[in-house]
Amino acid sequence: MAPKVLVSDKLSETAVQIFRDRGIDVDFEPTLGKDKEKLLEVIGQYDGLAIRSATKVTADVLEKATNLKVIGRAGIGVDNVDIPAASQKGAIVMNTPFGNSITTAEHAIAMMFAVARQIPEADASTQAGKWEKSKFMGVELTAKTLGVIGCGNIGSIAAERGKGLKMKVIAFDPFLSQERADKLGVEKVELDELLSRADFITLHVPLTDKTKGILNAENIAKTKKGVRIINCARGGLVDEAALAEAIKSGHVAGAAFDVFEVEPATESPLFGLPNVVCTPHLGASTTEAQENVALQVAEQISDYLLTGAVTNALNMPSVTAEEAKVMGPWIKLAEHLGAFVGQMTEEPIKELNVILDGVASQMNVKALDCAVLAGLLKPTNAEINMVSAPVIAKDRGIKTATTTQDKSGVFDGYIKIVVKTANRERSIAGTVFSDGKPRFIQIKGINIDAEIGAHMLYTTNRDEPGIIGALGETMGKHGVNIANFTLGRKDAGGDAIALLYVDAPVEDSVQNALKSTGKFQNVSSLSFAI
Known part of the structure; x- marks a missing residue:
């Protein structure tokens, strides 16, 4: 049938x-x-x-x-x-x-033209029977600097269109490799430099904890006087109230928004301001x-x-029904390993090597690779999945490799990932126990046995007395309950780590309190989709 x-x-x-x-x-x-x-x-x-x-x-x-x-x-x-x-x-x-990528990028370019030449206001004025030619003095796009915040799938298209308009394109994206930037013909810069140099700024990043309010009052103040800001990505990336004040003061010359903090947007601090163009989330709306x-x-x-x-x-994952029964916990482990490194790494990843040992090497290698990549990239974009992750990794210039090997240790099998950036190398390994639960078994070459929870705290320190006390006292003082506590070290007095499974996210104030003890080199709050 x-x-x-x-x-x-x-x-x-x-x-x-x-x-x-x-x-x-x-x-x-x-x-x-x-x-x-x-x-x-x-x-x-x-x-x-x-x-x-x-x-x-x-x-x-x-x-x-x-x-x-x-x-x-x-x-x-x-x-x-x-x-x-x-x-x-x-x-x-x-x-x-x-x-929808091309359509959304084209809408951003259309909005940039509209705000550069004040087209909506000029249209309304002309159709009202006025002829205010001297009122609507615009600016050319040619030879201007376009700052692209987020140079992924849509941002890279917007960058290419900007280059076609003879603009100088600079891009801020922590995950944009130099090789990918060279291929696109854009200059890779840090956010502060982009803010200070760009005549036009267009945003093309997802809304995450790290990108929310990326253009807040402080960052808007760093922009070049006369800048024009375009947001066709997500509401909440820009502080609308702060931007409205910057427009009123004359620091920002104009803005074009297709997305808003609250939608449907029946009101906004931007509405009614001069040279502000607004559309009702039309980014994907073409035939x-x-x-x-x-x-x-x-x-x-x-x-x-x-x-x-x-x-x-x-x-x-892209696996058969038979494979899924066996691979489910290993897929979850692979995602957790990737998520650990993805949350710990804030610079472009150049290389990823996935090592599959023992029973893991006999499974669907591609599915495990995709799961690692999805976990690795998801902290920057919650919409990434196991299918889209390899495409996005390739676009970002991440070189991936997989090594399979026979059983080489006490475990029947394990997965280890090694990630390289321009400045460092990170590694973490895990396995699945007979109860079907994934575990972390090695971080930075230090052997551990850590249960994985939704909320965790990771610290690095020198192996010295007082570490457990500092962790316990600080967490207790701030009302953070510890469900599981794992320690590990390389050598006595050498590098050591701690991994805590806690009942709730560890707030910045708690992390800062731990850092202020002077006992920890790194303190990081982590989350995992359990």
Whole structure:
């Protein structure tokens, strides 16, 4: 019997035809997604579900989806899908993460033109019957310096477009390698230098703890007088109130925003200010982009239902069902190892070597590699998954290598990763015990046995008396409960480490208190998706 797919949102007829051409039984009901009761009534008939944003795939919908094997979202955002519930149900969740890149980058360039020449205000004035030619004095883009904050998939396209406009392009991205920068023809700089030099600044980074408020009052004050700021990435990257004050003072000449801290944006400190251009999150809104993601999701769902091929899955590695039973804990371990190093490394990663020993070397090597990369890169972009991670790593110029070897120690198998930057090398190893729980067994060449928790604290120090006391006293004083405590050292009096599994994230104030004791070389709060 042919697989059956429901298209419950507005996908193009061309996308729907892809299902038919490949022999899949498809029902095209573009308004059904808005009728939850009807969706609950019929969803049990289908093997696949193709959606945009209108259909809400909640836990109760999934409960009724007795045959559902795959959910495909035409677009990158999957806020309307309960991914944990889908995973528990055994349904793969796919998206199309790269289908909107060109459209979003082009919108940023369009916004840059609009704010450079005051086009919206000039249009409104002219259509009102005025002829205020002298009022709207603009600036050229040619020979100006474009500062790109975030030079990943979309940012690199914006940079290339800027170069095509004969602009000088500089980029800040801690994970942009010099090789990749050279290939793009951009100058790699630190954030402060970009702020001081750029005539136009465009942001293309995800919203994370590290990027939230990246253009706050302090950083806006560091910008070149007369700068124009474009944000078509995520609301919250720029302090809108601080930017509004900088525009009022004349320090910032203009701004163009497609995204806002609160959306839908019915009010903002930026609204009504001179030479501020605002659009309602139109970055992905072109006919071509909407068509591209629709075609992609139809192909991906068809591939999975007909051949088992998995593309752009958010909740499943590229492994068979038989492999998944054995590999699940090892996949999780690989992600944890990558996440440890990813959270500890704030400079561009040049090389990654994954060493698979014993039983780990007999598993799906590619899946384990992808899991390591996903963990490594996810601290900088929560949307990265095991499928997109290798593409993003390649774009960032990270050289990856995998070594497999026969059992070489006391464990049946282990995974070790070694990461190199321009200035240092980091390594960490782990294994899976018979209870199926991943463990860290070595950090910096120091043997340990550490249970992995959602919230952890990592410290480095010299092996000397008082370390345990300093940790226990400081954590207790700040009300941080320790669930598990692991110590390790190379030699007596030499390098030592501590890894604490705690019940809640360790706040900056606690970390600063530990640093102030003078006993620790490094204090880092870490988090893991358990």
